[in-house]
Amino acid sequence: MSDATQPAIIWFRNDLRLSDNPALRAAAASERPLIAIYVLDDDNAGDWKMGGASRWWLHHSLESLAASVKERGGKLVLQRGKANDIIPALATETGAAAVYWNRAYEPWAIARDKKIKATLTGAGIEARSVNGALIVEPWEISTKQGKPYKVFTPFWKSIKAGHTPADPVGVPENLRFSNVTAGDALKDWALLPTKPDWAGGLRATWTPGEAAAHGRLGAFIQNGLADYDTARDKPAITGTSGLSAHLHFGEISPRQVWHAIKHSEHGESEDADSYLSEIAWREFSYNLLYHFPEFPEDNFQPRFDHFEWTGTNAEFEAWTKGQTGYPIVDAGMRQLYQTGWMHNRVRMIVASFLVKDLFIHWRRGEDWFWDTLVDADLASNAAGWQWVAGSGADAAPYFRIFNPVSQGEKFDPDGDYVRKYVPELANLPKRAIHAPWTADRATLARAGVTLGKDYPQPIVEHAEARKKALAAFEKIKDAA
Ligand SMILES: Cc1cc2nc3c(=O)[nH]c(=O)nc-3n(C[C@H](O)[C@H](O)[C@H](O)COP(=O)(O)OP(=O)(O)OC[C@H]3O[C@@H](n4cnc5c(N)ncnc54)[C@H](O)[C@@H]3O)c2cc1C
Known part of the structure; x- marks a missing residue:
C-alpha cells in the first residue's frame, strides 16, 4: 500500500524540458512530491554512448534543466552508471511509489527500460512510460x-491524414519537489572538453536548453519559414531552423514545433508543409529504427554486404579533416568540426563523396558524425x-552519385559557404571556387593559392570514381 507522502520519481532522459512533457505531467498529476x-x-549505450559534441550539448542542457527545476524548489539529481541499478535503488531508498519516464526507441534503451519496468513492478513500485518524443509511435502507424x-x-x-498531434501542454502548475541532496556534480562528469578545449565554435553557434529552443523556433517562424522550401538548400544562409539538437535532446517536442x-x-x-515533412523524416527514421533495430549497423538491403570497400585510412582522414581538394566537401567537414553541425544538403554531398568517391563504408562516416554532431x-x-549510400529503405537509387562540383555550383552559387569554411580559397573568383584545379595559373596566383601547398589537389578524380562506383554497384545489383 502506498500513501500520499511517498514520492514519485521523474526520470529525465532525452526530454530535457518542463513544458509539454507527458511524463512530468503524469508525475505531477499523482500529487506526490517529485x-x-x-x-x-554509458554502460548500457555501449558502442552508441554519446560522442564528444553531444556531451558538450548535454552538459549545457542539463545545466539549463537543473536551473528550471531549482526555480521551482527542486534539485535535478545526477547519477552516472547503469540505470538498471540506479533507478530501482533510488526508488527503494526514497520509498518512492512510482517512477515516470518518456519512452526512448534506441534498441539498447528499449531492452534496458523493459528490465527496469519489470524490476520496479516486481518490487511493487508503479512504472509508467509515455510518449514524449514523437508525433506517432512506431506501433501506432x-x-x-x-x-x-x-x-x-x-x-x-x-x-x-490520421496522426496529427494533439495540442501541446504547458509546465504543470502543481510541481512540488521533494528535498534530496544526493547525486554527482555536473562538472565531475567531464562532459566538456578541456585539453584541448575544441568547443569554441560550438559555444559561438549554439545555446542549449529549453528557452533557447523556443527562441530558435520563434526566430525561424519569423525569418525563415516563409521561404523555407527554397532557402533550405542553400548552405551559405540560415535557411533552416537549426532545431535538430534541441529536438534530439527533447528540449522542445515535435508537437510543440508542429x-x-x-x-x-x-x-x-507549402513552405510549412515542406518543413513539417522534414519533422516527419525524423519520425520515419524512428519508425525504421524501431522495426529494424539493426539499421544503424547493418545494410538494410543485404546485397550491399557484397560491396567492395577499397578506400584507405589516409583518404578517410583527408575527408574528416576537410582536405579532399573538393571545396564543398571540405567546407562541410570543417563546418561540422568547428560548429558541431552541418547543413543537410552538404551532409548529403559529403556522405556521397565518402561512400561513392572514396569507397569507404558508410558505417565509418556514421561513426564520425556520431562523435562530431551536436544533433547525433x-x-x-x-x-x-x-x-x-543507397543501402537503406526508401534510399536514393545507387546510381545517384552527387557531383561535388555541380552540387557546389548549384547550391552555393556565389561560393560564400566555401569562402567561409575554406578561407584559403576566399579570393578565388566564383567560376573557380568549386573546382580550383580548373583555374589558370594567373587566377590562382592572384588568389594567393598554390594547389598542393595551400590547398590540396583533388584526392580522387570524380568522373573516374563515378565510373568505378557504377561498376561496383552493377556487380552487387542482383545479389540477394
Ligand atoms: C548523412 C546524414 C546524416 C544525418 N544525421 C543526422 C543526425 O544524426 N541527427 C539529425 O537530427 N539529423 C540528421 N540528418 C538529417 C538532417 O541533415 C538534419 O536533421 C538537419 O540538417 C538539421 O538541421 P535543421 O534542424 O536546421 O533542419 P530543418 O531543415 O530545420 O528541419 C527541421 C527538423 O526536421 C528534422 N529533419 C530534417 N531533415 C531530416 C532528415 N533528413 N532526416 C531526419 N530528420 C530530419 C530534424 O529534426 C530538424 O531539426 C542527417 C542527414 C544525412 C544526409
Missing part, C-alpha cells in the same frame, strides 16, 4: 496491410547514411 533524476548511462512503412511518402500522407508552425502566419503554406541521433543518422 524527485527529478538524470542518469548518464502501419500500411493497409498492417506492415511497417518502408517508404516515406505514404508514411507522411498517413500522418497528415503547432507553432501550423498556427503561424504561414502555417498553411541514432535513428536520423543511420537513416541519412543508408539513404545516401
Whole structure:
C-alpha cells in the first residue's frame, strides 16, 4: 500500500524540458512530491554512448534543466552508471511509489527500460512510460496491410491524414519537489572538453536548453519559414531552423514545433508543409529504427554486404579533416568540426563523396558524425547514411552519385559557404571556387593559392570514381 507522502520519481532522459512533457505531467498529476533524476548511462549505450559534441550539448542542457527545476524548489539529481541499478535503488531508498519516464526507441534503451519496468513492478513500485518524443509511435502507424512503412511518402500522407498531434501542454502548475541532496556534480562528469578545449565554435553557434529552443523556433517562424522550401538548400544562409539538437535532446517536442508552425502566419503554406515533412523524416527514421533495430549497423538491403570497400585510412582522414581538394566537401567537414553541425544538403554531398568517391563504408562516416554532431541521433543518422549510400529503405537509387562540383555550383552559387569554411580559397573568383584545379595559373596566383601547398589537389578524380562506383554497384545489383 502506498500513501500520499511517498514520492514519485521523474526520470529525465532525452526530454530535457518542463513544458509539454507527458511524463512530468503524469508525475505531477499523482500529487506526490517529485524527485527529478538524470542518469548518464554509458554502460548500457555501449558502442552508441554519446560522442564528444553531444556531451558538450548535454552538459549545457542539463545545466539549463537543473536551473528550471531549482526555480521551482527542486534539485535535478545526477547519477552516472547503469540505470538498471540506479533507478530501482533510488526508488527503494526514497520509498518512492512510482517512477515516470518518456519512452526512448534506441534498441539498447528499449531492452534496458523493459528490465527496469519489470524490476520496479516486481518490487511493487508503479512504472509508467509515455510518449514524449514523437508525433506517432512506431506501433501506432502501419500500411493497409498492417506492415511497417518502408517508404516515406505514404508514411507522411498517413500522418497528415490520421496522426496529427494533439495540442501541446504547458509546465504543470502543481510541481512540488521533494528535498534530496544526493547525486554527482555536473562538472565531475567531464562532459566538456578541456585539453584541448575544441568547443569554441560550438559555444559561438549554439545555446542549449529549453528557452533557447523556443527562441530558435520563434526566430525561424519569423525569418525563415516563409521561404523555407527554397532557402533550405542553400548552405551559405540560415535557411533552416537549426532545431535538430534541441529536438534530439527533447528540449522542445515535435508537437510543440508542429503547432507553432501550423498556427503561424504561414502555417498553411507549402513552405510549412515542406518543413513539417522534414519533422516527419525524423519520425520515419524512428519508425525504421524501431522495426529494424539493426539499421544503424547493418545494410538494410543485404546485397550491399557484397560491396567492395577499397578506400584507405589516409583518404578517410583527408575527408574528416576537410582536405579532399573538393571545396564543398571540405567546407562541410570543417563546418561540422568547428560548429558541431552541418547543413543537410552538404551532409548529403559529403556522405556521397565518402561512400561513392572514396569507397569507404558508410558505417565509418556514421561513426564520425556520431562523435562530431551536436544533433547525433541514432535513428536520423543511420537513416541519412543508408539513404545516401543507397543501402537503406526508401534510399536514393545507387546510381545517384552527387557531383561535388555541380552540387557546389548549384547550391552555393556565389561560393560564400566555401569562402567561409575554406578561407584559403576566399579570393578565388566564383567560376573557380568549386573546382580550383580548373583555374589558370594567373587566377590562382592572384588568389594567393598554390594547389598542393595551400590547398590540396583533388584526392580522387570524380568522373573516374563515378565510373568505378557504377561498376561496383552493377556487380552487387542482383545479389540477394
Ligand atoms: C548523412 C546524414 C546524416 C544525418 N544525421 C543526422 C543526425 O544524426 N541527427 C539529425 O537530427 N539529423 C540528421 N540528418 C538529417 C538532417 O541533415 C538534419 O536533421 C538537419 O540538417 C538539421 O538541421 P535543421 O534542424 O536546421 O533542419 P530543418 O531543415 O530545420 O528541419 C527541421 C527538423 O526536421 C528534422 N529533419 C530534417 N531533415 C531530416 C532528415 N533528413 N532526416 C531526419 N530528420 C530530419 C530534424 O529534426 C530538424 O531539426 C542527417 C542527414 C544525412 C544526409
